[in-house]
Amino acid sequence: MENIYIFMLVALVTLAIIDLVVGVSNDAVNFLNSAIGSRAVSFKTIMIVASIGVAFGALSSSGMMEVARKGIFVPGQFMFSEIMVIFLAVMLTDILLLDFFNTMGLPTSTTVSIVFELLGAAVCVAVIKIASSETETFLSLGNYINSDKALEIIVGILLSVFIAFSIGALAQFLSRLVLSFKFEKLSPIYGAVFSGIAVTSIVYFLLIKGFKNAAFMSDSVKAFVNGNVWGTVGINFAFWTIVSLALIQFFKINIYRIIIILGTFALAMAFAGNDLVNFIGVPIAAFNSYEGWTLAGSPDPTTYSMEGLAGAVPTKPILLLGAGLIMVLTLWFSSKAKAVVKTSVDLARQDEGSERFEPNYLSRIFVRFFINANYTIDKITPEGFKKFSDKQFSQIPASRSRKEEAPAFDMVRASVNLMVASVLISIATSMKLPLSTTYVTFMVTMGTSLADRAWGTESAVYRVAGVLNVIGGWFFTAISAFVAASVMAAAIYFLKLPGIIGLLLLAAFFLTRNFLSHRKKSKEIKTETSLQKAESSSIQGVIQESAANISSVVKRGNKIYSTSLDSLARQDLSRLKKNKKGISKLNVEVDELRDNIFYFIKNLDESSDGASQFYITTLGYLQDMTQSLEYISKASYKHVNNNHKNLRFNQIKELKEIEGNLNELFDEIQITFENKNFEHIGAILDQKQQLFDQVSDKINKQIQRTRTEESSPKNTTLYFGLLQETKDLIVATMNLLEQYDNAYDGSVTAATISMPEKDTSDSEVTE
Template identity: 45%
Template sequence: MDNVLLIIVTVLLLLSILDLVVGVSNDAVNFLNSAIGSKSAPRYVIMIIASLGILLGSVFSGGMMEVARKGIFHPQEFYLMEIMVIFLAVMLTDVILLDFYNTFGLPTSTTVSLVFELLGAAVAVSLFKIANTDATLADLTQYINAGKALAIISGIFISIAVAFIAGAVTMYVTRLIFTFNYKKTFKYLGSIWGGIALTAILYFIIMKGIVDSSVFNPEFIAYIESNTLTILGLSFITLTLIFQLFISLFNFNLLKYIVLAGTFALALSFAGNDLVNFIGVFMAGLKSYQIYLTSGVPAGHLMMGELAQPVSTNAIYLVIAGAIMTITLWLSKKARTVTETEIGLARQDSGSEKFGSTSISRGIVRGALNANASIERVLPQKVKKFISSRFNVEEQHKSKKHDASFDMLRASVNLTVASILISSATSLKLPLSTTYVTFMVAMASSLSDRAWGRESAVYRVTGVLTVISGWLFTALIAFTASLVVALFLSWTGVIGIFIMIAIAVFFILKSNKIHNKKLKEETESNIPLDMKEEAVVKRCVNEVNKALRNIVVIYNETIHGLSNEDRKLLKKLNNDVEEISFETKKYKANLYHTLTQLQSDSIETGHYYVQVIDYLREIAHSLSFITKPAFDHIDNNHKGLHKDQVVELKSINYEVSALFSDITRAINEQTFDEIPDIIKKQQQVIELLNVVRKKQIKRIKNGEATTRNSNLYLGILNETKNLLLQTINLLKAERDFIVKDTEMEKDADLVVENY
């Protein structure tokens, strides 16, 4: 039994390390998004400050460990092995669940996942105990700390409303005072805002954070608690005077340092509040094993009442955990994916959106617009004029860097409000969700800041609803999955542990593969802000060539799959076409950004680039109108093609492939003088399509073809013709795009020479 328990503790240790990695990858958004989104400093500076906050905050997190040991269930009602099953189920579920959210870039709550996983696993083990005794379901409350669990859960979800209201009101008032062009106003009032922000941060992070720390002398802590108001007042006055002096004499960029200080504070709060989510379960399992070693009682008869007693956490474990979190913060690619999701939803400018439009989001936006119109009808004209002048979004570019998602004033509001709320909860031992708080504060501030304009509101609302619905699913999935895993472990014992570890490893490897593929696709499709015009042109050529190669391959295989009635192949090709359509849609969505990369006088070049993308979209549509009907025909078990039809389609396929080969070579080598010859070949293929169409009509007249067969066949012939026409149009547009750009370069060189 000793060996089994040692194995379990070792597994818990390894899972906690893995949980630290996947957990920080998701929670990094909480303290990085404001600093990175506002470009307040180089990324490495932001990361260093956040790392220091994590390392320091990890030392202050010991008090939160109580939640994992006794916050959700009554440990005195469980035997040692039952407790270990609960802990294993929680850790296995948590690793898989958080990694899944990281893969798709969705921020979720590690606190909610922990609470519901503990609840699900405890319920499962309790049910297993009840099933093997004379107890009834009514006795479930004997094992579950229902009151504490309800308090924790309600506190977490109440924080959503509190965070949203606090963020919205603070941002609205702050913007009314400072406006978007805040530099002038900040010379006189900025020191007051800085004094308020940093005083609040110092109070909630340092003063409240050290109460449970063993680093400071108890008398020193008692002195701080008894003189809190005095210290706050002196801090505010001192900081305000210092800031005003620096602003007046040195034109001090106070907001930059508020954002960086807030990043440090929020990272510290995150480590202090959320470290329990990653290592609390392991620490509880280790404590259980230590109790067993000193008890002298067999594991099968040892009740775990001692686990409910107060316990101090070894600082070494906390520091090691903080170090792992810091290393993960620097290396994790998934952390960047999650961060980009929140920054994209909060950015001030419109553009390509990650989320689409839904009927719910459209209804919400429409209702908000109507409500806003009603309020404006009531407000006096002078009030409306004053508010409009304070929210003049045309001034926003004067207050933020050109590539920043929002300005540093909003970033400072996000960090100040979020750090105050989270630190308050930490000091009260409430496992408040840092993700919920920071996300809702960021969304509320962006709403108050009028970042959700008519161009982007629907998509931003969809994104927010997607994330929030993901939170609800977090609770449901965490509870259900942990319950199932705990039941499985209770039933299978040690063998089940190794089976579940294998399943967890499989899911993590699979999700990493999916994430790397997504990351590669996004990297290939995104155009960097600093890309030069010649690089844009080269990228366009590569994109068109890649798309045409994929299109002709899919066309060839569709004819092959239809001829052989290969349902599996046709289904795969249908999915491939959807991917091509999605890629061309992204090119279309990025048109605005791409055109801004071209020279200001390159109107003709931009015009032809728009044409290239439009024709590429049309080609993708024509291909989908070939593959989809072909798959549906075979999927519905309709009769396949006649032998004559197979022969005709293969001859068409051969000519189409040869034509596409000439087109891609002309684009790649820029030998556009071959276009007349290519057009002649296109006309020959179209003539072949006409001949084949007449043969099919003759078969219909002679009663040799069915209705469904004829509709499918004639549809393929028609869409093949459209495919060829749009491809030639694409070739001409690509020629004009490249030739016009080359002519402009020559003209520019000539101007330089003459000069």
């Protein structure tokens, strides 16, 4: 009997290591997004500072482990065999849930997940016990679950969403109103006072939240800080303001960078100190349970009560240090952590750009409501204040190329993010109110971005949709964590060892699949040539820059066209589905280029109207090409997905003939534009009529077949649609080539005319 519990312990230790990796990959957003988004310091420096904070935090987390032992359920109501079932179910659920969110690139709350997993597994086991008891009813469930604590956590988390967003928005509005976007040109006094407030907030946060459970903090220091809150704050503010003024005035140091570095360290430390329980608290509690059971002489595990978990059990420092090391390594090497951070930074960035999330009904309602509310507020706001605030919130417009290299937001906003998150978490901790650091830091970031006018009418509906997706994901975490942990606990309880082995294999399968899928997707992103925005101010420059885009569209379009027809012939639904995603991605990239036209024209010289028209027309033809490819791809997928009859042999044969000629054409175009051998375009255009005649011939043949032998309306509709869109694809491609040929000839002629006389003879010799 003892062997099964040793096996469960080994499984829990393994799961704890994996959970540390997937947990840190998600929670890194809590302390990295402000520093990375503002680019205040190099990425390497950010990671070093965060790593030191995580290491210190891990050593100060011993006291938090009690949450896993007795925070959610009453341990004395469960036997040793039951408590091990609960802990194993929780760890299995936690790993799969967090890995799912990491793979999606979405931040979620590890606190919410662990709380609801413990709640779900404990409720499941309690219900099983009550159902098998003759004396208890389901009203007795309250004896097993610490319902007051669970309710307190849920309410605290819900409130923290609105409070963090509101306070973040207010703090950023006031900070920008005083400092403006030209904060670096203001008197050093402004920066020193702002730094005094920010650093005091962060230091107080460290004292209250970061070091409160640290072994190296003496009881006298803790007592002084807790008993003299305002005195501690006042002394800190005066000290840090003077130090900041000296650093700015005499050493010319950018004080905002110091704030960001210190804030990153503080949040990283608090994360490790308080959230480490989310990853290793359950396995450590399981080890404590097993230790207590063996010390008692290994009695019957089904009758040995776990009352011992209700007491304080210190965690060995070596375990905390080992966990901290795994967290630091994950921080450096996890690509999923970078994906989660990117989502948060993109939602908060100051400028417009490509948006990850699509608008939804709720986001449109919210934006419409706030636009109307803004009109009402605008009417009652004094004109003088409106002019002053508009001046303070105005930015120096940068050229498009410079804008792309700029940080997502400036150092004032990054500092406010860190300061407000620190203050809110400190206050909640001192009041013993539970909350999620992920909820607080994310919602503060969203609030500051809204107040900073980063959510303009051009981007608000997309940003709000993103925020709603993330918040919805949090609630999904709570519900799915409760349900999944309950199911796993029931499976382990009834199936014993076979159930444990089966669930472990299932977890290994999903983790491996997600890892391979994420790695494959990352490689595809690296290897696939994305379309690049043009930056030149002349036709000749745009011709050269756009060549790579045309080569990429033709190459990817050729693959999409061939795959559509080949998969249609083979009735291969999975390839058609994947192909549909490929054309959707290409469509999005072309749309992004069109969305960038505003910045492209803004960046041009006044004399470059020709370059603008050439670029706009080129994008129009590229869009025509992708729309034809999209129809071909989606129509083929729909036909096979609806289980319609396969195309006739003659139809497939004719399509393959066209495909062969188009493959040769696209290959020729791709090579021409890759090598920028634009003189060859004329030879390609000579094939235009031949291709048109071939497609027209196939259309005429199908018309004759329809009159005499064709019996499937769906096949006829599909075949005519494919031929017509193929013709449109050829038209768009040839129009693009003709425009390119004419523009290139014109630009070369203009360059030759403007060439100095002394170079003319050399040019002729070369020719």
